Amino acid sequence: MPVPTTSRHRLSRRQNSEEIEDARRTQARRPADDVSDDDQPAPRVKKEKKGKKRAAANDDDDDAPDGGAPVEEEDEDDDDRIDVDNFPDQPLSRADLHKLKGIAQDWESMANQIGQQYSIYRDVAIAMAEAGEPDITSSADLQSLDRDMKEFIDVCAEMRVHAKSLDLLHQRIAQEEAVVEPEAIYESGVQTLMDEYAGKTSRQKYLKDPRYSEFQSSIWEVHHPEDPMPPLTEFIPREDGDDSDDEDDLEIGGVTQNYNCPISLTTLVNPVTSRVCNHSFSKASIDGYFVNRTRPLKCPASGCNKTFRHDDCLPDSALEKKVIKHLRHVATAASQDSDGEVVD
């Protein structure tokens, strides 16, 4: 049986303070468990260890190379935390439910935070299209970017899989009271959900993802600023497992880009976009909508049933560029109509 030594303490130096605490408690307790090797009563050992650590902490301040940590953490030996390294199969009970929920939420918010960064792919796509790359079908560079964009969506999906597996574990503990092998259940949940995702077709993975749709429409709009984009199904070939006439699919794409604010019903000015539902508004309109309100409100875009807060609306410079381009195009078309030549 391995006997914990100070090397364990040293290892834990870079871990967070909670883990360090746990490691210490183990050290303090271990000799009491190993009665066969050592007959010393636990309280004395504990005291001894504490004494040593105090000395170490005093010697070298907070950054003692042997892992000495602030002294004030010493007095929390009473609550029973699970020592992950030594009790991997410690059952989880209802008392742990809120922790699981917290970790699941961490995965979700990480997926949300990172998921926002899709705009990098969109902006690069726009820049490449503006530099002359025609479309994904005929540009190897755009194809490569398209693969990266899809991989990015896959990574976000994987983060959500972790959250979902924790949710499933959460439900199970809520029903069964104590689950003996939570780690194994969590891992197998992740595996099952990842297999499920891997089994999906490209259309099932990306067709309804607003980020992918925006990625595609951004490229389209560079070359066809006034024409509606064809349905996204034209850009994602049908695979085995896709319905040939899925009506849901036909609703995606094919919508004329609308540059009006849903509140003012006039062309967007200083557009901001809700990160919850991707609807965009003129800044002044949405500021007015949320005036004196900090709680979430229903999205003012018609047909949208999402709610969000004022600070979920972020400035959208990519959209602003499109609006400016659109206005320029309208002006150009108008001047062409009036005197027959292009004014830019």
Ligand SMILES: [Zn+2]
């Ligand atoms: Zn909305």
